[in-house]
Amino acid sequence: MFGLNRERLRQMMRKEFRQTFRDPRSARILFVAPVIQLLLFGYAVNTDVRNTRTFVVDRDGTAESRQLTDAITASGYFQIVGRGERPAQLVDAMDHGTVVMGVEIPLGFAADLAAGRQASVQVLVDGSTANTANVALGYATQIITRFGLQHAREVLARAGPLPAVAGVDFRARAWYNPNLESRVYNVPAVMGTIVMMMSLLLTSLAVVREREIGTLEQLMVSPLKPAELILGKTLPVVLIALAQLVLVTGVALLWFGIPFRGSFALLAVAGLCYILSGLGIGLLISTISATQQEAFMSMFFFFLPAIMLSGFMFPVQNMPKVLQYLTLLDPIRHFLEVVRGVFLRGAGWGILYKQILILFAMGVSVLWFATTRFRKTTA
Amino acid sequence: MSKAVDVTGLTRAFGDFVAVDHVTFDVEEGEIFGFLGPNGAGKTTTIKMLTGLLAPSSGEGHVVGHDIRTESEFIKQRIGYMSQLFSLYGDLTVDENIAFFAGLYEVSGERLEQRREWVLQMSGLTAHRKRMTGELPLGWKQRLALGCAVLHEPPILFLDEPTSGVDPVSRRNFWDLIYTLADRGTTIFVSTHYMEEAEYCHRLALMNRGRLIALDRPATLRSAMAEPILELATDDGPAAAQALQGAPGIIEAAMFGRAVHVVVDDAARATHALPALLKSRGLAVHGITPVRPSLEDVFVSLVRREGGAVIS
Numbered sequence: 001m002f003g004l005n006r007e008r009l010r011q012m013m014r015k016e017f018r019q020t021f022r023d024p025r026s027a028r029i030l031f032v033a034p035v036i037q038l039l040l041f042g043y044a045v046n047t048d049v050r051n052t053r054t055f056v057v058d059r060d061g062t063a064e065s066r067q068l069t070d071a072i073t074a075s076g077y078f079q080i081v082g083r084g085e086r087p088a089q090l091v092d093a094m095d096h097g098t099v100v101m102g103v104e105i106p107l108g109f110a111a112d113l114a115a116g117r118q119a120s121v122q123v124l125v126d127g128s129t130a131n132t133a134n135v136a137l138g139y140a141t142q143i144i145t146r147f148g149l150q151h152a153r154e155v156l157a158r159a160g161p162l163p164a165v166a167g168v169d170f171r172a173r174a175w176y177n178p179n180l181e182s183r184v185y186n187v188p189a190v191m192g193t194i195v196m197m198m199s200l201l202l203t204s205l206a207v208v209r210e211r212e213i214g215t216l217e218q219l220m221v222s223p224l225k226p227a228e229l230i231l232g233k234t235l236p237v238v239l240i241a242l243a244q245l246v247l248v249t250g251v252a253l254l255w256f257g258i259p260f261r262g263s264f265a266l267l268a269v270a271g272l273c274y275i276l277s278g279l280g281i282g283l284l285i286s287t288i289s290a291t292q293q294e295a296f297m298s299m300f301f302f303f304l305p306a307i308m309l310s311g312f313m314f315p316v317q318n319m320p321k322v323l324q325y326l327t328l329l330d331p332i333r334h335f336l337e338v339v340r341g342v343f344l345r346g347a348g349w350g351i352l353y354k355q356i357l358i359l360f361a362m363g364v365s366v367l368w369f370a371t372t373r374f375r376k377t378t379a
Numbered sequence: 380m381s382k383a384v385d386v387t388g389l390t391r392a393f394g395d396f397v398a399v400d401h402v403t404f405d406v407e408e409g410e411i412f413g414f415l416g417p418n419g420a421g422k423t424t425t426i427k428m429l430t431g432l433l434a435p436s437s438g439e440g441h442v443v444g445h446d447i448r449t450e451s452e453f454i455k456q457r458i459g460y461m462s463q464l465f466s467l468y469g470d471l472t473v474d475e476n477i478a479f480f481a482g483l484y485e486v487s488g489e490r491l492e493q494r495r496e497w498v499l500q501m502s503g504l505t506a507h508r509k510r511m512t513g514e515l516p517l518g519w520k521q522r523l524a525l526g527c528a529v530l531h532e533p534p535i536l537f538l539d540e541p542t543s544g545v546d547p548v549s550r551r552n553f554w555d556l557i558y559t560l561a562d563r564g565t566t567i568f569v570s571t572h573y574m575e576e577a578e579y580c581h582r583l584a585l586m587n588r589g590r591l592i593a594l595d596r597p598a599t600l601r602s603a604m605a606e607p608i609l610e611l612a613t614d615d616g617p618a619a620a621q622a623l624q625g626a627p628g629i630i631e632a633a634m635f636g637r638a639v640h641v642v643v644d645d646a647a648r649a650t651h652a653l654p655a656l657l658k659s660r661g662l663a664v665h666g667i668t669p670v671r672p673s674l675e676d677v678f679v680s681l682v683r684r685e686g687g688a689v690i691s
Contacts, residue, residue, distance in 0.1 A: 011482030
């Protein structure tokens with residue numbers, strides 16, 4: 001099976017390169033599309049909560065109520081897009097989806113504070129945007145609590161010197177991503193999905209296209225062996241996909257300023273194994289599909305769940321146990337662990353060797369399976 | 380004398396459907412061997428088994444002395460193949476297609492130069508060698524495909540309905556090329572459903588429903604047909620053919636172009652009886668002439684003798 005003929009393999013690869021780069025437009029797409037996608041998704045996939053649209057109903061209309069409103073705006077997390085006197089206005093804005101959060105300061109807020117009574121503020125969030133609502137609510141709670149404490153301290157200070165109180169000093173630090181920017185976390189993952197998509201796109205039509213135009217039959221009556229055909233189609237794609245990986249890595253580093261703390265060699269080796277797994281799957285789809293349309297649909301049937309299960313958007317540890325095991329079959333999941341590790345944490349071979357081995361094993365076994373499947377379908 | 384192809388009891392079934400049913404024949408070296416039959420007769424399946432694309436369900440076969448079951452690697456080096464599906468890369472130039480297919484057969488160096496020149500000249504594409512193959516007219520593409528199929532100078536060339544969908548002039552040109560190859564000693568194994576193409580072959584195998592129903596020279600096949608045939612000119616051919624089915628002395632009536640070919644048991648008697656018979660059905664007869672049986676007539680008659688229907 002592996003008695004490969006170098007000349008035939010060379011011919012096959014040369015033909016693939018020629019066909020791929022024949023149309024200058026499609027050649028440009030190969031290298032411009034990943035960059036555009038990374039730029040687009042790099043900005044789009046952003047889970048930071050900033051400038052949350054907020055509606056304020058200030059029924060109190062006092063200096064204290066304005067102070068509270070100012071504190072909320074000053075944080076940068078909220079942007080007041082509407083004000084009103086009646087709660088109905090807030091409900092209306094919420095129903096229309098024009099605001100995500102509403103703050104209602106009741107009549108007598110300032111009076112309660114002055115009298116030393118418990119003052120209350122109502123905060124409403126749009127729960128249909130669960131993620132944003134959760135984060136925004138957290139920020140709002142912090143701001144309002146701090147406002148309350150500060151006010152209490154002022155009242156106490158007026159009454160006389162404060163007794164010494166030993167509080168607990170809370171100091172949080174986020175390692176690897178000190179400002180907790182979601183972009184730092186997401187851009188490397190977007191790179192991973194782009195490389196997978198390109199590998200699948202380049203290979204899933206590779207064999208079935210020839211089946212449709214009839215050249216596959218011509219190849220099968222020639223001395224060309226299945227392994228030569230599969231490798232001849234694989235190797236050019238490996239080179240193209242590696243070039244794309246270099247390109248998107250460059251954009252991530254230079255444009256988005258994502259930190260890179262690990263080793264480029266590790267990223268290259270892991271990338272190579274990842275690309276092998278991706279185009280192995282693509283070729284498998286291509287060899288078992290009867291038409292290009294069928295291949296295209298199968299590709300998406302694989303690609304979308306692979307993204308969902310990869311931990312790209314939803315952390316794997318939040319999934320039910322069964323699904324967590326299923327994610328082990330997902331090459332994207334393993335590669336995302338590598339890119340996040342190597343970019344942000346500077347993880348080395350000792351930590352990431354497992355993922356790399358899994359990707360390599362996946363790539364080789366899927367390619368081998370595609371070759372044998374192909375042998376059977378044509379024999 | 381060794382045979383280019385010899386096949387014994389070759390059979391291929393797809394589930395319950397037997398596409399090729401115990402076919403036995405052989406092909407001499409240097410012969411133009413025609414495989415004739417309607418679509419679905421099993422021609423393509425047979426060729427696929429001979430070229431190693433499909434494994435036989437049972438039976439034996441040898442191509443250029445190699446077993447089709449166990450030695451397909453050897454066979455693939457020594458055969459040329461061109462199918463009804465046009466099979467060159469449209470997005471490669473003429474030169475690039477030639478280089479690619481030559482490379483698959485390890486034709487290189489000086490020999491590649493020679494063969495390239497030969498193919499370009501034969502297909503008349505020397506002036507268009509840098510053009511994209513996809514832009515060429517179909518007839519040219521077909522000649523180029525033929526050239527690419529014989530770059531490695533195989534002793535035998537398999538052609539599976541090579542001229543389907545081509546205009547008659549191109550088809551004629553294509554057959555001139557086939558003759559050129561045959562003159563140089565290449566065995567040609569060609570399948571077709573064009574009856575006039577079958578006339579060009581040295582020997583013909585007639586296939587119907589997976590079975591070989593006759594195998595001989597075209598002239599012999601024609602003269603072996605015993606019953607005379609009359610060509611009937613009438614205004615309404617289909618109605619006439621219908622009216623004659625089952626009439627006394629009539630074996631078969633079928634459309635042939637715009638005329639009706641009537642197979643009869645006695646030419647003289649039928650010539651006399653036919654006008655009256657049709658007149659009683661309100662059909663006018665403009666003329667009755669005896670004709671030499673065409674291969675199509677032979678084919679229809681053989682199928683009838685077999686007791687089966689032609690599938691087409």
